[in-house]
Amino acid sequence: MCIETAENSTVDSADISVLLVDDEPNILRALRRVLRREDYRLLTANNGEEALVVMQTEPVDLVVSDSRMPGMDGAELLSRIQQHWPECRRLMLTGHADLTSTIRAINEGQIYRYITKPWSDDDLRLTLRQALEHQQAERERRRLEALTQEQNRELALLNAHLEERVQARTRELQQVADMLELAYGELKRSYVTATQVFSALISQRLPRNLQTNTQVRDLVKAYADTHHFDEELKQSLMMAASLYNLGKMTWNDQLLATPSDRLSTQDRETYQRYPVAGEGLLMALDYLEDTASIIRHHRERWNGSGYPDRLKGEEIPYGARLLGLAVDFIELQRGLVLQRRLPRDDALKLLRKLSGRVYEPEMCEAFITLCIEQAPDLGMGGDQVRSLDTRRLEPGMILVRDLHSESGMLLLNEGKQLTRDLIERLVRFEETEGTRYVLWVKLPDGDPE
Structure with missing residues (x-):
């Protein structure tokens, strides 16, 4: 139970034991009456010997002892308690101007x-509360001190x-950083590859003559390469070109095949x-946040x-x-x-x-120029790039355009x-499918063919 005093101090009195020692029963009764509302566990003893027996058998937090008692007086009792139970708080009641006894109690009993x-009843209650609060503070100080010492030993x-x-650890972290750098590079490449695979799956939902993602992607890549886009923007564009039709996958076949200007x-x-x-x-x-934004806004118009x-x-x-631009160019032809x-x-x-109305003028002109100059094989220019069937391929050649199956599935x-x-x-x-494929490849360095 927590008891609040007028002085705003609190004492958890439910588990506090107080020992009252006096040879006069009236004094003990008076003390018990004053303290009965404090919810302390009150113990009593009629002399010093009884008090020591109680101390040996009961946990006691505070002792209030009369100074003058037959046999063992208060000063001696409190001195013994201080020696054997130093944590117990000690208070002395004195009704006589006995300076010698009081000084002895202070020096030997350290009251x-x-x-x-x-x-005064109020003063007495306040004094006990302050003594117990001081005791609790001292216990907490010792606990924290012991905890600090233990932590210091561990430290x-x-x-x-x-x-x-x-x-x-630094060596381990460096190794991990090196591995992560390699993994991150591979992961970025895998993002693009994954979207291409997913794009091929999307294409399966569309008739062969309406599959546009590959051509749109080639156009976007050619423009990005020609205008030296940074790698991050280029990757976002490539993935957007592969997935821009994603929102059409719930459409029925009729809607998929209907020209946009003929829709109800x-x-x-x-x-x-x-x-x-x-x-x-x-x-x-x-990681597809920029790609998603490009897809959301690719049907906006320059004039709003x-x-x-x-x-x-x-x-x-x-x-x-x-x-x-790329989507419209391909879809107009389809x-x-x-x-x-x-x-x-x-x-x-x-x-x-x-x-100037639908498209940004400067970009539109650059796009048209690109289509005219690099048509029909966008992005495939250069003396080291060849279009070869599978029987003419050689190890070391590098594929410069995605290879799709007849059904539109991404193969390489x-x-x-x-x-x-x-x-x-x-x-x-090829033999299994009964078809022949032509691959756009870059020849190995030093092979002019």
Whole structure:
């Protein structure tokens, strides 16, 4: 039980034992009456000998002893208690001007305080509370001191081997850092590869003549390489080009095959939600945050008439502007925008016509120039790049364009170095599928062919 005093001190009195020692029963009764509301566990003794017996058999926190008693007086009793139970607080009651006895009690019994008779009840209660609070504070001090000493011993043991352990740990961390650096590089490459595989799976949902992701990706890569994009933006764009159709996967076959300018009002609303749906499906993947943003905004228009957020001009993320150009260029030729398929040159003319309204003018002109100068094999220029069938492949050649099966499944990703075993497996796969593949490869350095 916690008892609060008018002086704002608190004493947990429920487990506190107080021993009252006096040879006069009236005094003991008076003391018990004064302290009965304090909820202490009160013990009594009529003389010093009885008090010592109680001390030996009961836990006692505080002793209040009369100074003058027959036989053993208060000073001697408190002195013995101090010797054997030094943590017990000691108070003396004195009703006589006995300076010698009081000094002896202070010196030998090291009493906390003496109280004169007759006493003030309030002063007596306050004095006991203060004595017990002081005792509890001293116990806590000793506990913390012991804890500090133990912690210091442990710290000394740790410090004895700290330098050696730090050096060993530093070596371990350096090894881990080196491994993480390698793993991170591989992980970034695997992100791109994973999105390409997923893109191939998306393509299986579409008819062969409507599969556009690979062509869009080639266009984006060619533009990024030509304009020397930083690696982070390039990777985000490549993944966005691979996954931009993700939000269409819940559409029915009729909606997938209907040109966007022929959609009904209801279907047009569904169509215009696909960028947001694609972003939502990627939202849980933190490393695809930029990719998701590009997908969300690739249908915005330079004049602010696009969707979903009607962004205007440079409010549209740079990557989204480029992806929108590439998507429209390919989908115009596939019949996914207009009811008829536009020839390549007509698609380029339409892009130029819409420059400044749908597309950023400067980017649109650079994109058209790229398509004209590098057509039909975007990004494949250079004397060391060849288009070869599987029978002409050699170990060491590096694939510079993703290889897809007839069904659109990704077989090998760009950057893969060919080995003898891999080439043989490709040949066997062709025989099984009853088809022939042509691969765009970079020749090994020093091989002019």
